[in-house]
Amino acid sequence: MSTETPSPTDAAALRRNLRLLPWWWVVRWAWFGEAIWVIYLITERGLTLGEVFLFEAAFRAVVIAAEVPTGMIADRYGRRRSLVIGTTLTVITFFAFGTGSGLGLLLAAYTVLGLAQAFMSGADSSMLFDSLRPLGRDAEFAGRTGRLNAYTTAAIAAFTVVGAGAVHWVPLWAPIVISGLLSMPAIALAWAMTEPPRARSERSFLATGRAALAHVRHSPPLWSAMALMAIGETAIVTMAVTIQPVVVGYGVPVWALGLFVGAQMAMATLGSLLATTVKRWFGLPLTFAGSTLACALALLAGASGVPWLFPLFALPAIAFNVLMVHVIDYVARRAPEDQRATTISIGAMIASGGNVVASLAIGVLIDSVGLGAALTISAFMLAALTGGAFALWWRAGDHASEPAIMPADLLPPAP
Numbered sequence: 001m002s003t004e005t006p007s008p009t010d011a012a013a014l015r016r017n018l019r020l021l022p023w024w025w026v027v028r029w030a031w032f033g034e035a036i037w038v039i040y041l042i043t044e045r046g047l048t049l050g051e052v053f054l055f056e057a058a059f060r061a062v063v064i065a066a067e068v069p070t071g072m073i074a075d076r077y078g079r080r081r082s083l084v085i086g087t088t089l090t091v092i093t094f095f096a097f098g099t100g101s102g103l104g105l106l107l108a109a110y111t112v113l114g115l116a117q118a119f120m121s122g123a124d125s126s127m128l129f130d131s132l133r134p135l136g137r138d139a140e141f142a143g144r145t146g147r148l149n150a151y152t153t154a155a156i157a158a159f160t161v162v163g164a165g166a167v168h169w170v171p172l173w174a175p176i177v178i179s180g181l182l183s184m185p186a187i188a189l190a191w192a193m194t195e196p197p198r199a200r201s202e203r204s205f206l207a208t209g210r211a212a213l214a215h216v217r218h219s220p221p222l223w224s225a226m227a228l229m230a231i232g233e234t235a236i237v238t239m240a241v242t243i244q245p246v247v248v249g250y251g252v253p254v255w256a257l258g259l260f261v262g263a264q265m266a267m268a269t270l271g272s273l274l275a276t277t278v279k280r281w282f283g284l285p286l287t288f289a290g291s292t293l294a295c296a297l298a299l300l301a302g303a304s305g306v307p308w309l310f311p312l313f314a315l316p317a318i319a320f321n322v323l324m325v326h327v328i329d330y331v332a333r334r335a336p337e338d339q340r341a342t343t344i345s346i347g348a349m350i351a352s353g354g355n356v357v358a359s360l361a362i363g364v365l366i367d368s369v370g371l372g373a374a375l376t377i378s379a380f381m382l383a384a385l386t387g388g389a390f391a392l393w394w395r396a397g398d399h400a401s402e403p404a405i406m407p408a409d410l411l412p413p414a415p
Contacts, residue, residue, distance in 0.1 A: 006134045006197065013194035017131040018144075021124075024189040025148040026155045028087050028120065030182035032163030032175035033098075034156055035261035038244045039254055040172040045106060049245060049371075053363030055110050056241055060359060062114035063352035067121060071345030072209045074123035075338060082341070083127065083190040086119030091183045098176030114352075122345035129332050129340065130196035142329040142401070143276045149321055150272035157265030164258025212342035215335070222334055222343075223350070224393035228292045229327040230351040231385050234358045235295035236316040238378055239264075241359075242302060242371060243313070249371075250307045264314040271321030278322050284330075285399050289390045291323035296382035303375035326401070334403045 006014065033040065041047045041055070074082040089112060096109035125145065132138045163175035216222050247260045279287045294315055301312035328344060335343035358378070365374035 010197060011135060014131045014135055014196060017127065017193050017196065020189055020193055021128060021131075022148055022151055024083070024087075024186050024193075025124070026151050027183060027189065028083075028090060028186040029152060029156065030159060030179055030186075031094075031156050032159045032166075032179045032182075034160040034265065035164035035244065035257040036167055036172055036175065036254065038241060039248070039257070040176070041106070044172050045101070045103070047103075048367065049242075050363040050367035052241060053359045053366065055107060056237065057356045057359035057363070058107060058111050059114040060352040060355040062111045063118050063121075064349050064356065066115050066118035067345040067349035067352065068209050068213070068342060070115075070118040071122040071212070071342035072206075073119075074126060074341035074345075075208055075212075078195045079123045079127040079130065079341060080190065080193050080195045082119045082123035083193065084187060086116045086123070087183070087186045087190050089113075089116035089119065091180050091187065094176060094180030094183060098173045098180065118345070118348070121348045122341040122343075125328050125332060125344050126341040127193065127196065130337075134197060141332065142279075142325055145328060146272045146275035146321075146325045148272075149325065150269045153265050153268035153272060153317075153321070157262045157269065160265055161258040161262040164261065165255060168255040208339060209342060212335075212339040212346060215339065216343060216346050219334065220396035221393060221398035222331060222347075224389055224396055225288065225327050225330050226347040226350045227389040228288055228386070228393065229323060229347060230354040231382055231389060232292045232295040232316070232320045232323045233351040234354045235299060235378075235382055236320040237355050238299060238358065238362060238375070239302065239313065239316050242366075242375065245371060246302045246313065247310070249305060250310075260310065263310075264317045267311075267314050268317035268321050271318035272325065274318070275322045275325035279326055279401075284326060284401055285394065287322060287326055288393065289386070291319040292386045292390070293383060294319035295323070296386055297379055299375045299379035299382070303372040303379070305372060329401060333401065334398075 038049070038052055041052055042049065047055070070082060070086075093109045093113040093116060096105060097113070100106045100109055128144060128148070129138060129141050132141055132144070159179075163178070166175055216226070243261060243264060244257055247257055248254065252260065278291075282290065298312055298315035298319070301309040301315070327347065331344055331347055332340060362374055362378055365377060369377075
């Protein structure tokens with residue numbers, strides 16, 4: 001089992017993983033298009049905002065279909081292999097998204113990006129957790145996850161400002177192509193990592209997925225915590241897709257969008273850095289409930305059309321990054337070792353499922369009743385769902401970060 005003391009060689013390799021992971025975490029997503037991709041699709045490729053939400057729904061549908069299978073691949077065939085595949089697909093799709101002109105190619109690129117995310121989702125957190133645990137340092141997991149997310153969002157904030165500012169001189173597609181070029185080193189970084197030692201499952205490939213799904217299904221604390229993360233992610237995705245037309249509605253020129261989206265990314269960095277502090281101050285239950293509710297109600301600020309309320313509209317960037325760190329930590333500690341990546345991926349699958357439904361509904365609402373009314377309706381719906389999901393989590397009774405019962409004790413032996 002991987003909790004045994006590793007050999008000096010294995011320990012050195014695991015510490016090397018911990019040094020490489022921050023660099024990989026940042027450059028796997030060297031995204032210069034955050035502030036302009038919606039405007040790019042609307043002005044350069046002729047889509048409506050409602051169609052952009054349909055793109056988002058297709059992206060999430062691919063994530064739903066791929067999350068569990070890619071998590072199973074990470075558990076059965078290695079976290080490192082999944083990271084290499086996911087990073088390579090990200091680079092390819094950045095190039096295709098920036099250069100494609102037909103609706104079919106753009107949609108294909110966007111959906112393959114969902115597959116890339118699925119390969120990295122679960123495998124990245126499991127690589128970190130499984131590199132820490134044999135060294136006796138798994139208590140660092142939540143703090144390190146927060147810092148890694150902070151590094152990523154801080155870098156994307158800088159990329160965002162540069163990419164948006166650049167469209168004053170270059171076409172809208174150029175920052176997206178540059179993203180593909182600058183994400184390429186992440187492939188080499190993923191390749192250079194060492195697969196951490198872990199328990200080898202006696203289950204078949206399909207049985208691994210079935211066992212992880214059964215574990216989540218029979219664990220109300222897990223699926224209700226995952227539901228809270230799904231609600232928070234739905235809010236932040238809604239904010240991220242609508243932030244550009246909201247800001248343009250303030251009268252801001254396209255080239256200056258990076259300042260607003262960069263500010264939102266800076267708030268995301270702050271949320272990741274404050275994640276452990278928030279939980280220490282308020283405790284896990286209030287962190288779960290408060291962060292999710294803040295994500296939902298912040299959408300009301302975007303519906304107002306008032307520029308000085310923009311910081312409140314971007315509040316999900318802080319709240320979701322606090323929430324995500326602790327939900328992933330909560331899930332990772334309750335997942336059997338040979339199913340950890342799959343179990344974390346199930347949480348991402350649930351979140352993506354919520355986003356597919358929400359993206360379709362919000363897209364229809366925007367095209368029929370307008371952006372402000374759609375954001376208002378979304379805020380109140382998500383707030384109501386937050387109350388229900390938190391009540392279910394509270395009723396489950398498992399309110400501490402560390403589980404009272406270890407995951408191995410919850411499952412029957414492998415068939």
